[in-house]
Amino acid sequence: xxxxxxxxxxxxxxxxxxxxxxxxxxxxxxxxxxxxxxxxxxxxxxxxxxxxxxxxxxxxxxxxxxxxxxxxxxxxxxxxxxxxxxxxxxxxxxxxxxxxxxxxxxxxxxxxxxxxxxxxxxxxxxxxxxxxxxxxxxxxxxxxxxxxxxxxxxxxxxxxxxxxxxxxxxxxxxxxxxxxxxxxxxxxxxxxxxxxx
Numbered sequence: 489x490x491x492x493x494x495x496x497x498x499x500x501x502x503x504x505x506x507x508x509x510x511x512x513x514x515x516x517x518x519x520x521x522x523x524x525x526x527x528x529x530x531x532x533x534x535x536x537x538x539x540x541x542x543x544x545x546x547x548x549x550x551x552x553x554x555x556x557x558x559x560x561x562x563x564x565x566x567x568x569x570x571x572x573x574x575x576x577x578x579x580x581x582x583x584x585x586x587x588x589x590x591x592x593x594x595x596x597x598x599x600x601x602x603x604x605x606x607x608x609x610x611x612x613x614x615x616x617x618x619x620x621x622x623x624x625x626x627x628x629x630x631x632x633x634x635x636x637x638x639x640x641x642x643x644x645x646x647x648x649x650x651x652x653x654x655x656x657x658x659x660x661x662x663x664x665x666x667x668x669x670x671x672x673x674x675x676x677x678x679x680x681x682x683x684x685x
Contacts, residue, residue: 494531495658497553497665501525505654505672506556514550528552528664552662572653574615576601581656583620584682588642589629594622604645606631615647643678652679 495508498517501524509517515534517523528551536546572578580599587594588602602621605611608631619641621629629637648656651672655661661669666683673679 492532494552494660494662496531496550497528497654497658497668499553499555501555501557503555505651505669507654508658511550514554515548517554517556518548518550522556522558524555524557526551526554528668529662552665553668570650571615572648572650572656574613574618578648578653578656579615579618580620582646582648582652582679582682583643586620586642586682587622587625588619588645589621589625589634589639591642592622598622600626602626602629604641605633609633616645619643619645646678648679649674649677652677655679 492511495510496514498506498509498514500506511532511534514532530549531552532550534548534550536548538545576599577596579601580596585593585596585599587599599620600623601618602625603611603613604617604619607613611617625639629639634641649672651669655666655669655673658665658669670680670683
């Protein structure tokens with residue numbers, strides 16, 4: 489029996505990661521002939537009907553990574569200017585669920601978004617000004633900059649690239665999908681180190 493919660497990583501024909509799709513969308517792409525090639529592990533074998541002429545039952549094998557036909561010239565041009573939407577689940581995953589002040593790992597329910605330069609001091613709600621903080625550290629810092637609160641920031645906040653953001657959006661990312669995505673991270677990406685934690 490297959491675990492239908494696993495997502496399929498969809499890429500363009502050149503192998504550039506695009507998005508996560510569920511098994512129904514993946515089957516639809518296979519059925520419509522839009523899958524150029526697939527790689528990774530076999531996730532699902534979805535059975536169809538029985539052919540009246542041959543008596544054989546049809547099926548579609550769905551792999552963990554599928555590349556689809558089509559041009560993504562607009563995405564390629566926009567990639568340099570790409571700013572992924574900021575949300576707490578992606579932020580917490582970017583920071584490996586670590587408080588960027590005390591360095592402890594926490595459950596999601598115990599984490600919060602901290603503005604390094606507070607909004608009250610004209611700080612902005614953007615990737616490069618927010619970090620994951622435990623509630624205790626965030627309350628202690630309050631409306632001050634880290635240096636004003638006598639706190640040290642453990643890592644510089646960064647804006648994820650498109651491939652990094654796709655990883656951050658993934659749920660139950662499989663090893664082959666992770667390896668594929670990591671190959672698209674910049675060499676200097678802090679995620680390389682954080683994924684080892």
